[in-house]
Amino acid sequence: MSTPLMKQYNEIKKDYMEYILFFRLGDFYEMFFEDAEIASRVLGLTLTARNKEKGMNIPLAGIPYHSSKPYIAKLVNAGYKVAICEQTENPKDAKGIVKREVVQIVTSGTMQDVDYLDSKSNNYLACIYYSNQNYAMSYLDITTGEFKVLECDEDNLISEIYKIEPKEILLTQSLKEKFGSIIDKLDINISIVTKVNDAEKFLKDYFNIVSLDSYGIFGKKAMIDACACILDYVLAMQFNNELTIRKIEVINKSKFVEISSSTLRNLEIVKNQRDKTTYGSLLWVLDKCKSSTGSRKLKQLLQSPLLELDEINKRYDDIEYLCKEIIKREEIRNLLDNVYDIERLLGKVIFSNENGKDINALKNTIYSSFKIRDLWPEKFKNIDFNILQEIHTKIDNILLEDAPFSVREGNMIKSGVNSELDELRNIMNNGTGILLEIESREREKTGIKNLKIKYNNIFGYFIEVSKSNMNMVPETYIRKQTLSNAERYITEEIKSYEDKIINSKAKITELEYIIFKNLSSYIKEFKNVFIELSNTLAYIDILISFAITALENNYVRPNFNEEYFEIKDARHPVVEKLIGDNTFISNNVYFDDKNRFIILTGPNMSGKSTYMKQIALISIMAQIGSFVPASSANLNMVDKILTRIGASDDILSGQSTFMVEMSEVASIINSATTNSLIILDEVGRGTSTYDGLAIASSISKYIVENINAKSIFATHYHELTELENEYETIKNYRIEVEEKNGKVNFLRTIVKGGADRSYGIEVAKLAGLPKTIIRESTKLLKSFEVEKKNGQISLFDNFEYENYDKIEKLEETIDNLNEKLDKLRNVDINNMTPINALNLLMQIKEEI
Template identity: 30%
Template structure:
């Protein structure tokens, strides 16, 4: 949608503005609502429809695919389009998807009771980040709107530091959760990516907002801070970003507003930017909910420091496929693999945990304790799952209750959810058999020799059980008041249970007796008149009537009064019937009104317990998330990691697996990882051999462990990292306007700036996005920097073989590689990591596997062979030495050997034997002594050079001696040997 389009349909549509002076009262009312909501498309209730007019109508017709009609009145013809109110959700969704904010102008008085024009008001502004309608929200997800602003001025006594401080506040309007933090722009960008808001409003002076969808005009502000470059949509181009009323960002306005939510806001928030962001986001949330004042259910305003959680930026979340699948390897995400939750509360909690893994070893251990206990106690875990499967989304329900939007069904859902709490508490304390750690099944709990066991066993679960507030009064109130299967409509009766209110019962009794009297009337009148065909009926217009066919009119008694004449009959009423009717109608109307009053009162009484209900929702959510982690651990054979609170501890994983890939591979090959703190593992191996999967599996084990989950491995001993960085894969960022290489480099820059000894860094093929020489140089320099300067623990997968030399040169660098076998010309990847470096990528074979035409594959092989023989035409800069594999022929007896060993054997047949610098036989680190003499002696019997070994000319010997093998790639060595050999042959001639 272009800016111009949006401008003509938000605020007053030009067609209406042009006729403003002469509009009918109704369209004037529409114009006023539009004028008050310049940033939104106004939908205006007319009976059962929401209508829009003129340019706005054209947009609604186009986006919602509804018919464009016309409203004609004495002042002119106006295009009009409407959507049915009963079925509005899908249309609203289309409008939101098209980028509109929608102001809902409802009739706020009873149309029948109104004298003249019905009163209308905007009851809600629906925006992507503030929708609260269940129909428009995905179940079990969070939907945040965020506000970002910057420090208007640094306090005089505080060093302003190297850059601006930004404040970030986000609120989930459906559940009332509110998060507030601050930091330099990089940190705030990272936090925005974690919170992943659907919509962001930016404060004045922040560049990057979409000024075209401004709310009210920018007014004067207390302070006019210097503009700061910050793009809130950098991590997600789909995020809606716009400015909002600058006055809402002013400090004094923010403090005033926040006072309705928290005591002494100035003390609660850390600095000006946080305070102003929090004030603004709440102002915006209130505005979208109709602007009737504070949102009472936003009571959980949490201020946090990003450093209190494992920091994962958008690149890391993306490349590790935590929440979003990028189609690499498997179709699921880590979250999918981990999500065995039973209700929306738990799902949201698990997502929150995974977005913010812990960094406190004790907290992590405490979660592991709870997961371990639930993994052991199978029946308890299953009992929890069964109970929670019937729980509704308490957070959203209580939000609706508090906003006064809940209907009777919502209250019944709330009741049903509260009803599981006593059951859950009992389940947690139940002593019963279950799976113990290590897999054995225990006997009956609590019956051991040590006497009755206290259950739950762990402090974590005990504390959680104590937080399960049964809210008995609320439960009893709802059960006593609300009908068990109430209608959705709350103004038409049937929502309050009999026995709850005497007056209501009396009215309903009157109504019932009246109806019974009418029901018996037909029989009584037939008997009285002798007219067998006489009938009693009711319709909306005339009410009750007695109908007599024309043939029997002569028998109609005197007290019958004519009401209506039909073709073959007459309809009558009697004074007694009329009296009864008035009684019935009066009682029903008063009963309906009383029911609504009673219902609203019950809803208010429930709303008064919002905080307790939210606290219960938190506890249920955590219990579900823990039970889910335990269920996954049991189902997929995860192990409790030992988490070591020692800054020098490294990663030790035995038999580690990738939690997502292992579910799609029939035979996933587990691998070990032993990465001392501050070490860098250079990982080489053929394409498709498993390098990326391995690196990710290591990182995911760290993420899982710090989330509180067990990990897919036989055993794991892990440190606590503060930050996780990735530079994995080269994906085009066309939407972001960056080239692949540019993006690669900017991600690398972040890592090189911010990583430290507390970081885990994954680098996958850094440098491959540019010319080989440059790419190789960058890769090398980056690896050295990570090792020497940052001291981060790193895994570096590469096809640049020179990088394996790092192992010889740096104390904490070592090589790992992946193995393959070849049988009948076919390469089989073993997916097994072994120490040392490999020397080939099997690129041609992978191309063949991928279906590259045979002619191209064959030609590739020829070129590879030519180049390896040192005689071929150069292949150009796009090809690296290590990507060039010789045509290795077939070996039917191939065994499970490392690729390097395999190549060494094959090359010995027809080439001068080369012992590459990084022979895996040398162990974890390439041995410089082995590297120093790559040319085998005469015993290797590989051709004419052996014969000449006895009398090597001094020039050849000198050249050989001067070869710097630590810096020579295998192919360069091969070429050098070829030269030297030629010179020896020339000498022989």
């Protein structure tokens, strides 16, 4: 038979079947049934049973409520949603079962506790909506208040998702059926939502505005629905508590360089392809930010380079200034050490998750911002420092510098802030002294010399008067007890102080909490000022990061023009940092009206991909406002960076390597403009040789004839180099190779002209393939080169060549001699004794 408690649990649980229900019981959150089994497995909790003696055997697992946060975070990170059910009345006041209700829902996209989030990445919740033939995607980070929306076509939707990396996506049922399988494979949690009725009115009411014109979404139904849907969901998860959101920001894609998900991945802009961390990415090279906010903003910049030349040049000017002003730069950078994550601290305040250390962090950040402003005042023109000064003073006057993490333990508020608090502290700390003062005062007032104030557990504090002095007792004394030789009394004053002494600790804690929360409420009023300050400090942090990176790596300021695109001594920013020692081989690139399409040939491992990637990365760096790794860079503004690099099956859609390759190339062809930069690596190799050659040739011709974009096409199809004779704008380049003493050395230098061979067998040698395979490969290559003139090549014909066995033996002898020559070249004759030299000669003679 179900108990009243379990009836209450079941009644609440039925509305939250898809959630792990944290059910508050005293000092614990308890989970029952399947929730308990999941919690036991994921959290490593001991699974017990409830009502076992009644034969019910209900699975049970519990955690202390005061240490619940890491457990909630672990469940959410494992893909579960958690509903927090609290006791909503004091058990002492309850008539029957204590009232309980769900007060918060935590999902991967609505998690508030920043201690369990990556400080250098946003924690986005996204929503995709389709309306009036348009797709819109809204996304927000409730910990920072960022709320953005954009329109995009179906082809770019997955790229946008890949770019922002949301932890959770909201979809209607129909969109889940269409995109659900792809999004699942991106390891993003999906939640089903329905349309918000009168979405426009809902948004206007929430933001307290009369029109959506000010946000730029008026009349854009898909955007309005996407924004309303995500906001409605978050408010439901937070039970309509206040959010950090200030406004809706429309992403105007025409202001930013378009970078597809494949380009982000291929160029390893914000994470590498091996373990998906930032190590070895462009972000890893550029991010020397002191603040988490700076790192997050830099990541956003890298994914959306600018198309606004004036803003780019402003950043260049700032970087030049910081490079020259060494002392000032280092002073600002040191001050940034004491700049905390304003966005997320403010989020904690708004969600009432803040503690004393958080508020002091805001105070210290304000102090540092004053110092930074004094060093670089023109960057703070939009900041209201009068308000910030008031906030700093208020926090400093109220809050102790070493305020604890817990806001329910007291020891946060300074003396002199509140007279009642000071009195309570005085009573708690000096209770005995106060009672002695009362005792002395009562003796003097009554004339009873032996009057004493005493205490016991039954009556508390009381005045004891001997029988001989009964006639001197004032009428205001209240008799409490008669003894054989004395009477015991209380007074209103003693009773008042007794109450204060006994309850002073609890009252102090509660009063401090009220004062602290009033301070937090005051800070909330100025969230817009804090966000403006946060953005300014993050921008300065990024500029200093760019300046330091430029100085450390010898970067230069780019220039932009419309006539030509030229980078001299271009270097790959990541590769040169990884190899170090200034050993990276730099190269040039040049485009103009008569040089638009580069066909790049050369062996594998020779540096073709690195060369192409560095051109794209330099364009990205230049258009986020960074200096670049080169001796000079005169660039055109690039509107899109489109790449097809590498060969792999698409695990998201189940497509083969060749289908993925053709799909990506089709997307490039269909979206590229004259101002785009196209990077193609070995397109066509996923099919037969002649099919691939035909496709590669046709793609090249189409780009030249119809798009005329700046393009680099790396290929092993040497036949493509013949296109240079057909098109004025096509130019052949190759990786320089040096052949010496039977060995191949890749010089990694780009020179004019096409390569006449791929050196694949030489690469195989370097990779350490057995000599028998190398010899067989050489044999087949010779046969292919002969047969190529006569028809289709076959791997299975028995080729007979006159004296082939002699040739094979001769090649073995040559290999053997080359090994001996290498050994001789490495001998240090200056430090060799005559005996050692003679022994070496004998050894070589025997081996030959």
